[in-house]
Amino acid sequence: MSRAGEFVQDLGKALMMPISVIAAAGIFLGLAAALQNPAIVSEALLNAQAMQHAIGFIRKVAGALFGNLPLLFAIAAAVGLARDEKPTAALAAVIGFITLHVGVNFSLTAQGLTPATTSVSAFMEKGYSQTEAVMYAAEFANTLGIFSYQMSVLGGVIAGIVTVLLHNRFYTIELPAAIAYFGGRRFVPIVTVVVLPCVGVLLSFIWPVVASGIIRLGEFIGHAGAAGTFFYAFTERLLIPTGLHHILNETVRFTPVGGMVHVDNESIIGALTIFNYSLSHPGELAGDVVREATRFLAQGKIPVMMFGLPAAALAIYRCAKPEHKQRVKALMMAGALASFTTGITEPLEFSFIFVSPLLFIFHAVMTGLSFACSQLLGVMIGNVQGGIIDLTVFGILGGAKTAWWFSLLLGAIWAPVYYFTFRWVILRFNARTPGREEDDRRAPAVTPSARGATAQIIDGLGGRDNIQAVDCCFTRLRVRVADMQKIDEPALMQTGASGIVHASQNDIQIIYGPQVEGIASRVKQNLLVQQP
Numbered sequence: 266m267s268r269a270g271e272f273v274q275d276l277g278k279a280l281m282m283p284i285s286v287i288a289a290a291g292i293f294l295g296l297a298a299a300l301q302n303p304a305i306v307s308e309a310l311l312n313a314q315a316m317q318h319a320i321g322f323i324r325k326v327a328g329a330l331f332g333n334l335p336l337l338f339a340i341a342a343a344v345g346l347a348r349d350e351k352p353t354a355a356l357a358a359v360i361g362f363i364t365l366h367v368g369v370n371f372s373l374t375a376q377g378l379t380p381a382t383t384s385v386s387a388f389m390e391k392g393y394s395q396t397e398a399v400m401y402a403a404e405f406a407n408t409l410g411i412f413s414y415q416m417s418v419l420g421g422v423i424a425g426i427v428t429v430l431l432h433n434r435f436y437t438i439e440l441p442a443a444i445a446y447f448g449g450r451r452f453v454p455i456v457t458v459v460v461l462p463c464v465g466v467l468l469s470f471i472w473p474v475v476a477s478g479i480i481r482l483g484e485f486i487g488h489a490g491a492a493g494t495f496f497y498a499f500t501e502r503l504l505i506p507t508g509l510h511h512i513l514n515e516t517v518r519f520t521p522v523g524g525m526v527h528v529d530n531e532s533i534i535g536a537l538t539i540f541n542y543s544l545s546h547p548g549e550l551a552g553d554v555v556r557e558a559t560r561f562l563a564q565g566k567i568p569v570m571m572f573g574l575p576a577a578a579l580a581i582y583r584c585a586k587p588e589h590k591q592r593v594k595a596l597m598m599a600g601a602l603a604s605f606t607t608g609i610t611e612p613l614e615f616s617f618i619f620v621s622p623l624l625f626i627f628h629a630v631m632t633g634l635s636f637a638c639s640q641l642l643g644v645m646i647g648n649v650q651g652g653i654i655d656l657t658v659f660g661i662l663g664g665a666k667t668a669w670w671f672s673l674l675l676g677a678i679w680a681p682v683y684y685f686t687f688r689w690v691i692l693r694f695n696a697r698t699p700g701r702e703e704d705d706r707r708a709p710a711v712t713p714s715a716r717g718a719t720a721q722i723i724d725g726l727g728g729r730d731n732i733q734a735v736d737c738c739f740t741r742l743r744v745r746v747a748d749m750q751k752i753d754e755p756a757l758m759q760t761g762a763s764g765i766v767h768a769s770q771n772d773i774q775i776i777y778g779p780q781v782e783g784i785a786s787r788v789k790q791n792l793l794v795q796q797p
Contacts, residue, residue, distance in 0.1 A: 279345020368465020585700025615764025
């Protein structure tokens with residue numbers, strides 16, 4: 266993989282940090298909305314003042330998070346991509362985000378573009394129709410009180426990337442003795458204050474072209490209907506082995522590609538943003554508008570993650586050799602449970618992605634069909650995961666308007682289709698899924714929590730001298746090594762891994778599933794201990 270490819274992959278991993286917070290906040294918003302649904306709770310509870318105050322508090326907290334997403338993404342991009350001194354990178358990202366928008370504001374003001382001259386009424390006075398005036402006015406917004414272009418999360422990512430490039434270049438700089446105090450990490454915020462406003466000025470001339478292109482792409486996908494939804498979901502699954510699916514997801518969740526709605530001169534941009542706005546502002550968005558946004562969200566995942574992949578796990582277990590069934594049973598049960606409850610699928614997917622490309626393509630097609638069918642059936646279930654939690658909170662508790670039962674109907678179809686297709690392909694083409702490996706003498710897998718597993722992971726990575734950096738995302742232990750030839754893949758697989766990805770010549774990713782955060786922590790702690 267090229268350096269550019271590695272950078273994009275690392276960026277995708279970094280952007281997952283705020284997504285976990287947003288997903289949790291979305292669940293709280295969903296529960297709050299359910300508690301205000303007269304079809305679910307009694308009238309007495311609806312009128313209870315304490316309950317309404319609690320719901321209002323939840324909406325305020327969640328609204329503050331969603332309203333400051335660009336800043337959160339700027340910090341996440343800088344922290345995730347910083348080589349070292351990550352706290353300094355985080356502080357510089359905040360400074361960079363603010364000063365970038367100051368630069369944009371300066372340029373806009375010099376062009377005569379102010380809140381007064383870019384209002385809907387001002388555009389209508391110039392002869393624009395009301396629709397055109399609303400569209401033009403939506404290009405501008407106040408960000409942290411600064412009048413700027415409406416760049417949403419993408420603006421935050423740009424600020425974070427530019428800031429971290431400066432950070433990685435200058436955090437070790439040494440200045441002359443007279444001004445040495447301002448060297449090293451102290452120099453990073455200083456150079457950020459100098460560079461980012463200039464970037465903002467430059468961006469003010471480029472952004473209209475970028476925004477226009479994004480809007481056109483969103484219009485194309487929107488006009489393509491269910492076919493556009495299928496293409497998105499199909500492509501997103503195909504990108505799973507590369508880790509670049511995060512970039513595609515953030516594009517539809519937070520840019521006009523996922524939809525754009527104008528409410529009271531305010532632009533709501535991106536599928537997830539629109540859905541969360543509907544939760545925090547009940548009744549302000551029409552059901553059709555929200556349903557159009559959720560076609561990119563959890564509803565299309567539910568038939569696959571709650572039914573299809575667990576059925577595939579059963580097929581893999583049933584096709585395993587008798588002497589390996591016990592080992593495969595534990596692996597498949599853990600993967601199926603993670604997929605069913607939380608929508609985390611990689612532990613299962615990496616058990617067949619590389620050993621059978623045919624099964625991988627089938628899985629991607631079925632995912633695309635699930636998204637398209639959910640849209641055609643009028644399902645309206647949001648959030649990002651796609652497990653039983655999302656189905657319950659945003660589907661069942663959301664009431665009849667979500668048409669959640671169609672997700673169960675599709676799941677009842679997807680489960681046998683996945684099971685019999687996986688079983689047929691595995692047996693017909695002798696796919697080397699878990700339990701069907703050629704080496705029958707393979708040692709039983711050791712769970713990551715077993716004693717000595719951390720040391721075994723380090724040894725499998727070529728020893729502590731071969732490990733340059735350790736990090737993780739939702740499911741993958743991401744390690745940068747000095748020499749890939751020293752990697753012992755069979756030993757790593759025996760630590761409970763479900764797959765291994767060689768991301769580049771020096772980067773390897775081991776798929777462990779939701780428990781990877783604890784594994785990464787133990788590996789880091791072990792590496793800090795000096796050898797006797």
